[in-house]
Amino acid sequence: MAITAEFLDQLDRFNLVIHKRVTSNYIGTRESIASGQGLVFEDHRLYAIGDDYRWIDWKVYGRTDKLHIRRFEEERSLTVHILLDKSGSMKFMDKWDYAAMLGVGFAYLTMKENEKFQFSTFAEDIDNFRPKRGRQHLASMIHQLNAMKVSGVGDILKAARAVKKSTFSKALIIIISDFLYDLKEIETALALLSKNNLKIIQLFDKKEYDLAFKGEFKLKDAEVRDEIQTFISPHMQKVYKDKLGQHCAAIKKICMDVGAEYHLVTTEQPIFDVFFEVLRENLLLRSGKVK
Template identity: 30%
Template sequence: MKQSPLILPDEWISKVSRLSIATSSKVRGQHKGSHRSQRFGASLDFSDFREYTLGDDVRQVDWNVYARTEKFFIKRFLDEQEMRVHILLDGTRSMGEERKWLFARQIAAALGLMVLQRDDRLSFSYIGEQSAMPFRKKGAIYRKPFLQIVSNLEEAQGTGNFASNGLKVLPKDSTVLFIITDGLETIEQWEQFFKRLPRFAGDVRCIQIVTEEELNPQYTGDVRLIDAETAREVNVSVSNRVRANYDKLRAEHEGQFNALASRFGIRKIQLIVEDGFQNALFHKLLKAHWVQ
């Protein structure tokens, strides 16, 4: 496969490496990692004492406490467990505008680099016409291979329903699930998708990618519009009334989309392409406590 230029410059990669995914989810993997879980284990993070019982490891007895109380107590430590993060990227045709698609992939790449840099487990799936190689790796040595995979996804030309197809590629053992999409499926499709997501992850987050043109189109007069998903052409005379109706329908869709996310316990944030990658990552996601 031809290797495309990396979509994140070295300067951005260096800055991204200083961040990590923030989560309060207690769902952890069984393998050692860099995050403290609520289970007890053998890390260096002290939790508390409990009275010694037959069968406990005598090496955990705290003799200083015994000298004061003449009772045997053992130290308990928080176990360190890996975080498992899955990124699901929408590659259907509505994501195909060049700047929008680049921005979505940059966000996906940045989140993935944060996971791998912290020795956590990353998996990635992509819904589009082009098949992305399955990715499920752990460790910083896989940062560049992951970045290359995302960079190689040159076009968003997927057909069909993103929401229903997305369920087919999700692992069922994630700590955090990121969904990167423009949210332009029907509300009925999103409802069927969202209500099933809690079984896949304890912490589900939806990143909605939009452009200024989608939020506030500047078309006037007679124009021919092409549906990005179906390629169907529509001739429209853009008047103030038509624009007002578009604004109304979009606001209704956005309100219902947000309400659905809230109903199913899904955290959602909207990122505008024109605001730029650095603003999205180092301002909006940090402010929302999605990264730290």
């Protein structure tokens, strides 16, 4: 797995640039809100049973006689849960290395913000990592990922049930997988987690996504180990791309139906572009640009 100290240094620089931008925007936004005249601003919502009372804006209560929650505090206090698919199909070409870097990157950026996070991998079963804060503790998790066997049949529904069982309040859940699963299982799994801020990253190696091979090949199922001898022709490439496109479109629709955010990513994309795109909404929430 290509996770190096240099990669973590790059994450530090990325976090610093984003933090400076968000902090300056956020301060300006909060100052304008503080000068409001008796209004309930769009960055608030009504308090509901089960909400953390520490998020109540008592100044707004004094003006309106109603309890309101600061959305910024609500979003900021989310526990981040990163769920990484380690089933056999993730081993194709550079897919696992890229997926692992994404997972570690999200964990590291979360840790740098002093946020709580959980990191899990899944295939037939789910493995949980709860590293302490600090770069040296993250190194232990990276070491375990380096030694991890990427194989087996994935069970996304079992993984979703485990995450739901361990999630006691609204969380930011990021799932990184190729999602080569039965659509009904995917729909059920995502519905289980739909009360959270759910971000889906469907990841493919670029050659896998385009089926960039021609001629005679022996294809082996990475999870159940079945093999077939086939000839990859332009017609077969078209059929493959059509079916894969339909599968991805169906997953995107499922995400829309359950309120999840969908991202289709290939390994040729610059990884820091993916970090920014996936976290963009959260960054804008912190800056006050999205209410």
